[in-house]
Amino acid sequence: MTSDDFPVFPSAFFAGIVTRRYAESWDFYTTHLGFRTIEEHDHWVRLQHPGGAQLVLLREEADQTPA
Secondary structure: OOOOOOOOOOOOOEEEEEEOOHHHHHHHHHHOOOOEEEEEOOOEEEEEOOOOOEEEEEEOOOOOOOO
8 A cells, every 4th residue: 555545635734732821831832932812712723834834732621531
């Protein structure tokens, strides 16, 4: 099987990070790495880099049970 058997051409994708240090992480990515906030909610925020990469930061909930 080769990559020619299943041609995939993703135009974009983004990663999600669950963090206990939500505010600090948000600040780090926007202040030091050049991301900007493009969508903000109570428990998550979506960031975008000028190069096009997107990242979602999710606030870890102490009482949340993993799926």
